Amino acid sequence: MRKTRVSRTVPYHETRLSEHFLLSDFMGCNSVYVKGHKNVFFDPDGTRLEEGKYLCDTLLEPILADFGPFSVSYGYISPALSEQIVSYQDPKMPSYHRWDKGAAADICVHSWVRRNAPVFLAHKIDEKYGYSRLITYSESPFLCVSTQMSEGDRPRKAFYENRYTGKAKAKPLFVKKSSVLSRRIAEGEKLELGHDWRGAGYPTYHGGGIRQAQHVRTSRFTVLSDFLYSEHAIRTGVPNMPGPRISEELFAQAGEVYDHLLVTLGIPRVSIVRGFESFRFNDYPAFSWTEHFALELVPPSYVPPSELAEALIGHPALSAVSCDKRTGTVRAVGR
DSSP: OOOOOOOOOOOGGGBOSSSBBBGOOOOOOOOHHHHHHOOOOOOOTHHHHHHHHHHIIIIIIIHHHHHHOEEEEOOOOOOHHHHHHSSSSSSSOOOOOTTSEEEEEEEEEHHHHHOHHHHHHHHHHHHOOOSSSEOTTTOOOEEEEEOOOGGTTTTTEEEEEEEEOSSSOOOOOEEEEOHHOOOOOOOHHHHSSOOOTTSSOOSSSSSSOOOOOOGGGEEETEEEGGGGGOHHHHHHOOOOOOOOTHHHHHHHHHHHHHHHHHHHOOSSSSEEEEEOOOOOTOOSGGGOOOSOOEEEEEOOOOOOOOHHHHTTOTTTTTTEEEEEEETTEEEEEOO
């Protein structure tokens, strides 16, 4: 079968991976937004895109269907970006996040983490689905999930937990789960945490010990990093983080509009393909978010863009809604 390739000139949001996911959903991360690193999709033989589609179809879509909306904070990284930010292993070697050794994504399942620790969700995922590797992070609402096409119907299912020990900046307890599923299930049923899993609300040992964009909640179904995707910033390598002059209230308003869409349409996800953009490079002032917020959105494959736009018209936080039939995007501008 001929593999699909991603054109260097086609916007990432025009490459659909599955019903609810676009390639653009996986191209941003905190290092890209804060440090201004490029992250250009590198796929000379088409296999990385196929691995990404496999991740979406076999794991992310089932999780979305069973557990509801989630944010993706860290998906694909190019070989060049890997060499700039990866220190826990040889950055030149194939990896899940380079999508040349399977494919991986870090996800936060919003409804779950409001009421329970992510490790218990990880055990549910372990019971229900095939996967290659599954990792929990100390003090973080995010899980790393991955698949590998070559494993087929006999996935590796390597499950690792980094457990918070109750002390900030202390090395987490690393737990390598049993290779036997029945033992892992029994362990999950007996598991009790000695401390509140949230800790500081972000990993104080991993990730440089700093609060990153994905650890800042903006609404019921969104975090700050959801609103930072910029095709221009990612392709050219410029920072795209809001400064102190940007009101937190604007992100809360944008989050409320996003939540409204999911609830009104009864869908688990809409892709945000353009949100906040630094005034230094954007071509439309509203995206600077100095007075109002602006979003460009792409609905799931089964929802017409016009239906998405109609659900937004009349929302009290919006001054304008438009639909671009050519690109399939919907633009919403705040008041």
